[in-house]
Amino acid sequence: MNSLSEKLKAKIRDVENFPKPGITFKDITPVLSDSKLCRDITEELLSRYKDENLDAIVGVESRGFLFGMLLAYELNIPFVPVRKSGKLPFRTLKHSYDLEYGSASMEIHVDALQNNWNVLIHDDLLATGGTAAAAGALVEQLGAKVQSFSFLIDLTFLNGKDVLKNYTTKINSLVQY
Ligand SMILES: O=P(O)(O)OC[C@H]1O[C@H](OP(=O)(O)OP(=O)(O)O)[C@H](O)[C@@H]1O
Numbered sequence: 001m002n003s004l005s006e007k008l009k010a011k012i013r014d015v016e017n018f019p020k021p022g023i024t025f026k027d028i029t030p031v032l033s034d035s036k037l038c039r040d041i042t043e044e045l046l047s048r049y050k051d052e053n054l055d056a057i058v059g060v061e062s063r064g065f066l067f068g069m070l071l072a073y074e075l076n077i078p079f080v081p082v083r084k085s086g087k088l089p090f091r092t093l094k095h096s097y098d099l100e101y102g103s104a105s106m107e108i109h110v111d112a113l114q115n116n117w118n119v120l121i122h123d124d125l126l127a128t129g130g131t132a133a134a135a136g137a138l139v140e141q142l143g144a145k146v147q148s149f150s151f152l153i154d155l156t157f158l159n160g161k162d163v164l165k166n167y168t169t170k171i172n173s174l175v176q177y
């Protein structure tokens with residue numbers, strides 16, 4: 001039987017030159033179409049984090065919402081979205097950052113986290129780390145603590161983990177390239 005990492009790698013599709021020339025996009029939509037694999041991923045995340053006394057899962061728009069929400073549901077704790085600027089309707093904090101292919105700003109609702117909460121930040125993919133670091137900055141600005149980062153995919157050649165070490169050393173991914 002293949003390991004979860006091997007099963008995931010078998011489903012993740014490389015799309016060349018998307019969204020810009022020179023970028024090899026890791027497309028997880030074939031993973032999402034495999035319901036058994038989605039269950040296996042959720043169970044793996046649950047076994048990793050069930051004893052970590054997390055208070056909330058922060059999921060990063062948009063692909064971080066998918067397994068972030070499933071994990072929050074399984075742990076029976078709040079799910080908090082970090083979204084691209086202009087999407088969240090209530091009062092927000094904002095943080096700007098650079099992407100592998102552009103730049104962006106992320107926001108969080110000002111009342112989304114309580115002081116001193118231990119938070120896990122989840123996204124589908126770690127590239128340069130700018131997006132996850134922006135989420136980390138927003139979590140800390142609300143007085144909460146980034147206990148862990150969790151990704152499905154780490155593009156290790158972009159060294160995103162180095163950027164995140166300012167927040168926590170607990171940085172996990174299910175597959176690495
Ligand atoms: O580590 P970084 O270099 O910051 O890049 C990683 C981010 O880029 C992708 O999101 P994207 O901005 O493409 O948005 P989407 O999930 O809404 O498609 C990915 O889902 C991460 O959020």
Ligand SMILES: Nc1ncnc2[nH]cnc12
Binds near residue numbers: 023024101125127
């Ligand atoms: N190569 C990539 N594939 C998918 N999402 C990404 N986000 C940043 N870089 C990416």
